[in-house]
Amino acid sequence: MLLSKLVCERTKEAPQDAKIKSHILLSRAGFIKQVAVGIYSMTMPCQKMSGKIQKIIREEMDALDGQEVLFPVVMPREIWELSDRYNTIGSEMVRFKDRNNRDMLLGMTHEEAAVHLANHIVSSYAQLPMMIYQIQTKFRDEARSRGGLIRVREFTMKDAYSFHESKEDLEKYYYRVFDAYYRIFKRIGLKRFIDIKSDSGMMGGSIAHEFMLLTEVGEDSIVLCNDCDYRANMEVAECTLDTPAVGEEPLQLINTGNDKTIDEVCARLNSPKETSCKAVVFAVKGNSEEVVIAFVRGDLEVNEAKLKKVLAKDIVPYDGGVSDVVACGNIGPYNLDKSIIAVYDKSLEGVGSLVIGANKPEYHYTGFNFKRDMKDATFHDIAKVKEGAKCPVCGGALRIENGIEIGNIFQLGTKYTKSMDMTVHGADGGEFNPIMGCYGIGVGRAIASIAQEASDDKGLVLPMSVAPWQVHICPLRLDDKNVEEKAYGLYEDLKKQGVEVLFDDRSVGAGVKFNDADLMGMPIRVVVSPKSLATGEVEISVRASGECKKVAYGDAIASIKSIIKSQLEELNA
Numbered sequence: 001m002l003l004s005k006l007v008c009e010r011t012k013e014a015p016q017d018a019k020i021k022s023h024i025l026l027s028r029a030g031f032i033k034q035v036a037v038g039i040y041s042m043t044m045p046c047q048k049m050s051g052k053i054q055k056i057i058r059e060e061m062d063a064l065d066g067q068e069v070l071f072p073v074v075m076p077r078e079i080w081e082l083s084d085r086y087n088t089i090g091s092e093m094v095r096f097k098d099r100n101n102r103d104m105l106l107g108m109t110h111e112e113a114a115v116h117l118a119n120h121i122v123s124s125y126a127q128l129p130m131m132i133y134q135i136q137t138k139f140r141d142e143a144r145s146r147g148g149l150i151r152v153r154e155f156t157m158k159d160a161y162s163f164h165e166s167k168e169d170l171e172k173y174y175y176r177v178f179d180a181y182y183r184i185f186k187r188i189g190l191k192r193f194i195d196i197k198s199d200s201g202m203m204g205g206s207i208a209h210e211f212m213l214l215t216e217v218g219e220d221s222i223v224l225c226n227d228c229d230y231r232a233n234m235e236v237a238e239c240t241l242d243t244p245a246v247g248e249e250p251l252q253l254i255n256t257g258n259d260k261t262i263d264e265v266c267a268r269l270n271s272p273k274e275t276s277c278k279a280v281v282f283a284v285k286g287n288s289e290e291v292v293i294a295f296v297r298g299d300l301e302v303n304e305a306k307l308k309k310v311l312a313k314d315i316v317p318y319d320g321g322v323s324d325v326v327a328c329g330n331i332g333p334y335n336l337d338k339s340i341i342a343v344y345d346k347s348l349e350g351v352g353s354l355v356i357g358a359n360k361p362e363y364h365y366t367g368f369n370f371k372r373d374m375k376d377a378t379f380h381d382i383a384k385v386k387e388g389a390k391c392p393v394c395g396g397a398l399r400i401e402n403g404i405e406i407g408n409i410f411q412l413g414t415k416y417t418k419s420m421d422m423t424v425h426g427a428d429g430g431e432f433n434p435i436m437g438c439y440g441i442g443v444g445r446a447i448a449s450i451a452q453e454a455s456d457d458k459g460l461v462l463p464m465s466v467a468p469w470q471v472h473i474c475p476l477r478l479d480d481k482n483v484e485e486k487a488y489g490l491y492e493d494l495k496k497q498g499v500e501v502l503f504d505d506r507s508v509g510a511g512v513k514f515n516d517a518d519l520m521g522m523p524i525r526v527v528v529s530p531k532s533l534a535t536g537e538v539e540i541s542v543r544a545s546g547e548c549k550k551v552a553y554g555d556a557i558a559s560i561k562s563i564i565k566s567q568l569e570e571l572n573a
Contacts, residue, residue: 001044001469003504003516008043010516020217022451023148025460029519031447032112038145038153045520046447048468050156053446054135056187056465057158060180064173066131066160071113073137077103081110082420083158088314090285092141105531108140111416111438114161118434119422125165128424128434131175147217149448150404155446156443163417163434165426174207174411177439181211181407184441187571189450193406196222198233207411212403213449217364222403227396235305238381239389239398241297241347244274249353250365251334256364260329262298269355273298276355277348277368279331282307284341285314291319291340295333297347298355302381306384310343312437325410332357332402333377334368346379385504406449412436454544460521464567470500471560472522474513476529478505486553487528490538493557499564524563526556 008030015034026032031046042050047140058068066509080086086093086105107113114132122130135158142153149155160177164170178195182376185193190213195308198210210233212222223237224230232238249514259265266273276298284290292315294302336342336359348354354368370377389398416422417433426432454461464470471494475487490531502522504513517525527539537557541548542563 001502003502004506006044006502007141008045010519018148020147020452021149021374021455022150022217022448025455025519026148026448026451029321029460029521032148036153038142038151040149040152040154040444042444045468048467049447049450049462050443052466053188054158054445055226057135057184057441060184060187061131061133061158062179063159064131064176066133068134069117069132070106070134071110071117071136073107075103075107075113075138077105079116079420080202083112083416084419085112094139094141099489106139107136108138108239109440110134110136110138110159110438111161111412113421115416115420115422115436116436116550118161118163119420122163122262122422122434124425125427125432127167128163129169131160131162131173133158133439147448148218150452151219152444155445158438158441158443162437162439163424163426164437165432165434167435170411170437174409174437177409177437178209181409181439181441185211185406188446188466189454189571190406190446191453193224194224194231194403196231196403197236198408209409210405211407213406213453214401214403215449215452216402217452218402218404218405220405222401224399224401225391225394225396226399228391228394230393231389234384234400235303237385237398238392239385240392240395242387243350244272244352246275246352248369248372251360251367251369251373254366255362256330256366257362266298266353269364269366271355271366273349275353277332277357278302279333279357281318281331282315283318284311285316288318292343293331293336293340294343294345294382295348296345296383297351299345300345300386302345303382303384307343310380310382311341330357330359330361330363332359332365333366333370334365334373336361343382344377344379345383346381346384349379389425391568393563402451404445404449407439409439410437412438435496455521458515459519462521462523463571464523467521467523469500469522470564471499471524471526471529472502472504472517472520473526474504474510474517476510476513476527478507480530482533483528483530486533486538490526490528490553490556494560497557497561499557499560523567524560526560 010030011028014024014027019026020373030043032040034040077086096104098104134477137156139154145151162173193213195209195211198208221234223232256265256268259268262273262276263276266276278296278298280294280302294307296302307346356365356368358365387400391398414433423431424434473491475483477483494501523543525541532539536553537550538553
């Protein structure tokens with residue numbers, strides 16, 4: 001490819017809204033161009049990266065006996081009503097009417113389409129296990145688009161769906177996919193990624209894992225143990241808490257004036273936050289009159305994902321004016337209005353003496369004890385894990401890092417096959433609903449993750465397996481006949497050898513060429529110049545290591561192919 005013909009503009013400045021490295025570099029290198037919020041066009045280099053990532057994914061899915069299919073982007077309301085997700089998914093799903101006034105939607109995921117395709121085609125246990133997958137464009141009207149390709153509204157995704165006769169068969173296959181995901185992410189060049197236990201969310205099911213790239217710009221919080229392999233998304237992470245060593249005291253009503261926050265009240269009463277009770281108010285989504293109050297220890301925060309799972313309901317922050325229900329800043333579990341749904345975190349259980357709101361303006365209670373004063377209270381894990389808490393497995397210290405989700409896998413069970421009445425004939429002559437698993441990887445997010453991790457101050461440092469071109473030739477002084485002949489000759493010979501080459505044929509200075517080469521990040525750069533050719537050599541440099549060497553012109557192709565082979569073998573090991 002001649003750089004002068006490439007529709008890909010390199011720039012010194014990034015878009016004003018670009019805040020993180022991957023967004024900045026992909027924009028500056030001309031790989032992506034924003035069309036609307038969360039919607040991007042990909043230029044040829046980015047599209048070539050996408051194609052290479054998709055090829056690796058296909059190879060790994062095919063090795064699992066996956067069958068590639070293609071589901072529609074647009075689906076009718078009816079099949080989503082069967083799973084009850086048409087009404088339970090919010091505004092992130094785009095709904096519209098077609099010209100015949102039928103309710104339609106844009107696919108944001110394809111469980112329903114997968115079951116619809118398999119239903120009546122897969123009719124016998126002898127056809128199981130079976131997995132179908134697609135690489136498809138999806139649309140989700142994401143409210144928090146950010147980071148270029150990291151969180152978008154329109155995206156390309158590999159999603160796969162497996163069908164099984166038994167839970168044991170699903171689990172066996174699930175971990176085959178689990179291993180394949182490790183191979184995929186290693187082959188595309190990612191290094192600092194892990195798998196974590198996660199919440200299945202709107203997908204349903206029980207067991208779920210996310211694959212996370214650990215990076216400071218990630219928006220997910222990952223809980224890791226310093227002493228063992230425990231790791232989990234903050235949404236499901238657990239910890240062991242020491243119960244504060246305070247004895248039982250009498251219940252007393254104390255005037256705390258205008259002090260309302262945990263810090264203010266604890267400072268007034270000279271008591272630690274660990275012996276106070278924090279109240280956080282929510283409403284059930286779609287019903288603002290159904291109020292939920294979550295109570296946690298004063299030094300902790302409420303984990304909304306855990307709370308939703310306990311309630312089996314979706315919730316939103318309460319905005320109806322807390323004073324309409326309770327005394328804002330003075331909310332407590334004792335003598336709380338019975339119409340309010342109260343959920344108590346297990347961190348409060350067993351504390352001998354707590355400071356709690358009195359549900360009365362300007363007053364709190366001291367000496368509250370659940371075992372004595374609210375014997376019927378039940379406790380659930382609804383708190384976020386905090387830095388330094390004890391690991392639930394080994395007791396070691398937990399730390400929190402940020403991460404970008406790069407893939408996910410779920411054991412769905414029969415949520416979709418049962419609701420959509422998909423049955424299969426069993427070996428015993430009866431019928432059963434197949435058990436499902438689903439497995440997703442966002443291709444665009446993979447590109448962004450590679451750019452985030454594989455880069456330096458100069459630009460991208462792309463892995464050999466996914467780089468748009470393996471070699472970037474930078475001839476200096478193309479007006480020199482010898483340079484022109486040797487550079488173009490090398491370009492054509494490399495192409496004949498199956499090497500992918502980008503050739504900078506522009507009449508610009510060495511600085512411009514080198515800066516663009518560094519910014520675009522191809523793995524190998526070859527410089528052909530009058531100076532190097534004077535000794536019959538060319539200069540070959542490796543972008544990742546910075547290694548630079550002069551090689552005889554006649555040996556250049558062999559040297560380049562050796563570097564390519566070595567880097568690919570390392571990625572595929």
